Amino acid sequence: MKYERIRNLREDKDLTQQQVADMLFVNRRTYAAYENGVNSMTPETLIKIAKLHNVSVDYLLELTDNPNPYPKNNQKL
Template structure:
């Protein structure tokens, strides 16, 4: 699982093996060995890879299909909205289409974010 996830995340980040190696202070051969299953990264290297690729270690290890992990303190209500049902929130957060929207929004300009929010406001009123 790690081999395919690592390679997919690297390609999604538009990095070569050499480019990823530079980000995590290792060699292209080491990245190749991880991707081909010839060796396994240490815990520290796994963290560095996840950080460099902007994915969670759980995603790389196959523990979740969501590349991003959402860590929140459910007791800290001032910072997180009340979803009422934690299972519903978890399902929403782990939806690949929600992640895709988040990733694309994160990489968009402020102008595009404002335009999308304006479209959303129009769409919300159409369903009422």
């Protein structure tokens, strides 16, 4: 996983590390360690971050470059 994506998503929303940490119910140091790739995230935390930023977990894991979590209704699967 490229941790830059997590940082960029946070910065795009003009959120501080503390604000995101509070939303995830972790302390700021823990969240900063996630962004820096020092600590690995639990699957639950990864899902929370994806939901917070309205992106897919696949996008966070760099399995896709499409950040959209779900196809639009008018798109075929």
